Amino acid sequence: MSGKRRAAGPAQSSAPAKKGAATKRPRTRKQRVWRVAKWFLIVGLVCSLVAVGGFIYAYQTTDIPDPNEDFETQTSFVYYSDGQTEVGSYATQNRQSIPLDQMPQNLQDAVVAAENRSFWSDNGIDPKGILRAAFSNAKGNATQGASTITQQYVKILYLTQERSYQRKLKEAILSLKLQREMSKEQILEGYLNTIYFGRGAYGVQAASEAYFAKDAKDLSLRECAVLASVLNNPSSFDPANGKASKESLKERYRYVLGGMADADDVSAEKAEKAARRLPKFPKIQAESRYGGQKGHMLSMVRSELKDLGFDDEQIDGGGLRVTTTFTKKAMDAAAAGAREQRPEGPEFSEKNLHVAVASVEPGTGAVRGFYGGQDYLQSQINWAVTGGMVGSTFKPFAVAAALKEGFSLKDTFDGNSPFYYNEQGTGARVRNEGYGSDGLGTDYGSRVSLLRGTEDSINTVFADLTVSMPDGPEKIMQTAEDLGIPNWNKNQAGYDNLDNSPGLEPVSGIALGSATIAPINMANAYGTIANGGRAAKAHVVQKVVSKSGEVLYQFKQSTKRAVDEDVAADTSYAMQQVVSVGTGTAARALGRPAAGKTGTATNSDDDVASAWFVGYTPQLATAVMYVRGKGQEQLDGWLPEYFGGSYPARTWTDVMGRALEGTEVEYFPEPAYLDGDAPDDGHEPYTPPPKPTKKPKPSKSDKPTKKPDKPTETPDPTDTPTIPDTPPTMPPPTTCDPAVGCPPEQPVPPTPTDPAATVAVPPTPPAARQVAHRTEHRVRRG
Template sequence: MSGKRKAAGPADKKTAGRPTKRPRTRKQKVWRFARWVLVAGLVGLLLVTGGFVYLYRSTDIPDPNKDFETQTSFVYYANGKDEVGSFATQNRESISLKEMPDDLQNAVVAAENRTFWSDSGIDPRGILRAAFSNAKGNSTQGASTITQQYVKILYLTQERSYKRKVKEAVLSLKLQRTKSKSEILEGYLNTIYFGRGAYGVQAASKAYFDKDAKDLTLRESAVLASVLNNPTRFDPANGKDSRAALKERYDYVLDGMADAGNITADEAEQAKRKLPRFPKIQAESRYGGQKGHMLTMVRDELHKLGFEDQQIDGGGLRVTTTFTKQAMAAAEEGVKEQRPEGKEFSDKHLHIAVATVEPGTGAIRGIYGGQDYVDSQINWATAGGQVGSTFKPFAVAAGLKAGFSLKDTFDGNSPFYYNEEGTGDRVRNEGTGSDGLGTDYGSAISLLRGTEDSINTVFADLTVSMPDGPDKILKVANDLGIPAWNKNKGGYNNLDNSPGLEPVSGIALGSATIAPVNMANAYASIANGGKAAQAHVVTKVTDKDGNKLYSYKQHTDRAIPEDIAVDTSYAMQQVVKVGTGTAALNLGREAAGKTGTATNGNDEVSSAWFVGYTPQLATAVMYVRGKGNEQLDGWLPEYFGGSYPARTWTDVMGRALEGTEPEDFPPAANVDGDAPDDGHAPYTPPPKPTKKPKPTKTPSSTPSNTPTPSDTPTPSDTPTPSDTPTCTLIGGCETPTDPASPPASTPPATAGAAEGVRQRHGRRRVRLG
């Protein structure tokens, strides 16, 4: 066996000539991965940059949210300085950066964005934080720049997502190019919410410290800068914990101001010793009390003048009204002083309305609408009620225009029938009388006496004694300022409407519903010599820059001749001096007025009034109950117009006129035209009997059977004149035993005692006064 080995074959063709492959090192693997990541990152960055550039170029700055581009409209008293209230979508008033103290500006920057003056307006970390938080299903957190916050408030919704955050960043960058840092800070401080319903530093300054922003101290500025971060948590009014949290945030803000060199370290330490004093701020609603009624009247009138709600609520209007603080306070205090005591007579049940109007201008100086506006939006000064006998002066004026005089006489007996047969519709006086149908005052009662004692049958006779009497009375009322009846209108606002006012036979007795504001204005027209002015509450409207948008043009229209107005006024002066309104004598100055009551369909007294005036002011007072047509007699301790209403009127007028000199009315004009109907001439007593010559001492042989005049009996229906007639009325003379006087069995009339009438119109029985 041989020991030879087999020769080796040729090498493998596949591996021949190639070096042996080495395995990659760990470093090589890392580098290779890094290259891929870098490439992907660059591609992603290019895509993101391209997308951002596209968004930047394609995204326009939108119009600001309407709530924040609006301005609060302010309403002022007649002096143009004292504020009544405001209209606003939000409680906000913009002011310039110059009106904001440097300490306030610096405190806000220190609290919210310490790099504000140098940054680009965006916070990249905040955007990334939003993206990661959104990816995890969470909401984003804060830490936005002031610019971003301003953009979010002004242009965007409050949604928290990375999409909104990106859009916020884009808009912030664009805003930086169109507005300066100062403009951005000013806008931010005028829109950010500070709590307590206050948007912007001006409203916040008033809400927390009851002062304008320009007057804020360092401590106060630091507080406002602190609370805007979390108004609920940092409001000191929310308790001890909130106050402690505020103090911590407050110290942080002061330290930031010191670090920025805005204040010294010593100033910061001094301010950190304690929080500023927080005054007690009234938590009352801006519509509480009577303010809501006033502001509603203002808004309604602005609507009539052509202003829309968008302008009223957000147009930054400055509205000057006719209201005075003195007249408003007089109305409210007078009501509180004179109203009956007891819970059952609170504003919720007993509605007392007051309206004061200035003669010659129509300016509504004061109102009392009743219940707090927050509890009830019914303003009884504009809602009104049945006016009763306070409507009678319009009939007096109409009668004088028709040719009668205050001396002319009318039927004062009760009842009075509208037809000669003594059947059908009738009017009766208050009281039972001998036959239970009302008090008889006599068949010839002067118009003056009828007004003094509010004798209803006198006015029924007066109405039918004038051709088209109801129409004439209606026209006088309308011309003096009482609006017509618009049957298409309803509701409780009757400033432009007088439900039930129509030319019926009983119009003078006041069955119509009329607003106290309009009654006061119509009486003011009489006080103004018969010249009527439009009742109004708005005198001037400007925009926030002072540009005039509206100005009331003062004018009057001749409603009735001056001499007619003077004599009508004279008759109402006698109502106060000797008639049903003597409670008004306590005013201590010349006054004219008229009492009134009215009844509902159940023959229950449902309203009581006193309307009167001096040369300076006219005021109407109304008492109603429940829904305005419920029973007063048997519920209210006294229910005639000469009681609570007249006393309330006297109290209100005394307060409203305080500080003014008393003025006198002009003397009576004594008008006396051609009466349109016979039988109304002033009563002329029969001549005094002449004395018979003394008989001679020689007796007559045939005694006379004719009695001497002194023996002639006086007919029972003819009063015996006194020896000396007394001049009364306005230029005429009557005897003290005027046949217009009530029968001897009837007690003298007292304040309010003659008010009221029962009147039949078809099946409905109404008693009016």
């Protein structure tokens, strides 16, 4: 019908609705959400009932087992690299049980305040404590653990160190059952007789003897608070582990005393007074079975195991079997070389003069041998790990950095002394060794090649080199770190510098070696150069196996590119020249190809405080350091010779000769003779002036003729070539670049002063070329 329109709105179905059918309304959003929530509630309730039922079933069917049979017999053993020869073992568990009434009340209260403040009122587990600890840990706090004293006791006696929900569930069930069968006093007594306090001590009696050399019943309030503090983390809170550990202990110590005051176990005034200082810790004599270098070896292994995630309790009582990188041959070589070459006399005993040695395998970073400077029973300081100021042994890192930047070994630098860092000739300066004409050091000329500067260890050459590179100090430091020298962690203190280099910072004199570096790290960094510029991590742990034979850790060998192979080859060539004709000629007595660098460093009084020689063959890199007393005392005027080219170089030669005995002689690669685009002008290689023209000889016509009176049957003796009885010890020089020199022939050792001495000379390889040797024997500082 025209003229009529349907009203606006949704179309209506023309089909008639079924009789009796109700119209179905769509659910609202609120109804849909409620429906989903209802199902979640039902599922959650069912799961909760199942969980509760399962817990009740587990509780009823779980019996308290007998204590772990292996609890008292899990000593860990350490082996040489062959995995069979034993180095030693960690302390057999030191345990002495005493009754609760012989434990001071202050000790009981302190442990409860430290570990489980609700101990006397809880049911063996503390759900609120678990949540509280979770939030506390999330905030970065480290005060109270999630486990109660009862749970910790159960874990020690009946369970393993496994971290899993199944173990935690079983721990909770056993804790609930144990607190129903034992009184709180019995649980506390058992706990205090079994918990680990560090230093190999299990239980308060052993701990009291290990820390304070007295019986537990005689402990003071301060001493009780210390023991209650250290059991939370024996490694981090043992004051014997250095300044950082002592500071951490103080914080925990104050927390424990505060908890005792809050619980009215002691008055607030008494707690506050005690918190002002720690008690005195007597010196505890080390066990005799750690004598010689064994204690140092076990200490190094323990430190690395902890870095790998093993805790003290596992190390001392976990039954581990640890294979190290040490070889008995290299360890014996280090000890014998240090003893043989040290000066004689009571004033030079190990108590006063410390000779540190470290040998590392290039390409793997495996520490094969070391000598800590003295018997472990005399001092627990391992100088192969502690180190000292390295002096000029740091200079090869500057050479490598310069070659990376485009300089070459032929490029020249200022060798006159002193060298001023500013152009006005005032302010900070560097001097060369020696008195010189003006008393300010030896002058070597204004244009000295980098090669000669390395051979003769000329300080001003390296000062000029450093400022001639844009951001020179930063680039030298980065090169050293790439090669294997750890950076400086200013928050870390103590005698262990395996992962720290105090004083290493980008200052203008960085190449002169004021940083303190461990001999192990110096040997490893030089080993990187020997390995063609590829760095490996220095390490002492090769493999860790559990008592059941499961491999818990295996070192994965890898290297990374630190410097280009050509840079490494030229840096190595410069150090070969140090041995051939420079300050390290004493190392030529090794009788095989060697590269190295001498070094000395001075203390704040400008006295020589350390002397070094670091060097390598293709198979082994070794660092030798001489220091006195606490590492900063004067060597010059005390030692008969104090340069790096004297005692340190001779010790290095002795150690390497023993360590490499019976091994094949290997040779270094040819130098690359890099000549890049130097970043600074004015360092071109020196070209000597032409020689003066010789006066021409008179012609035959100008000479008077004279007929000899009698024919000569034999040549005049002056024209007869002289044939020596023995070949010359030095090869004749060849023509080569005067600024760079020639590739070295394999070094020939000097003639021994002892007529009975003999030195083996290796065969010369076909590719070897002759090298010009200087006739004088130079031994200069640095």
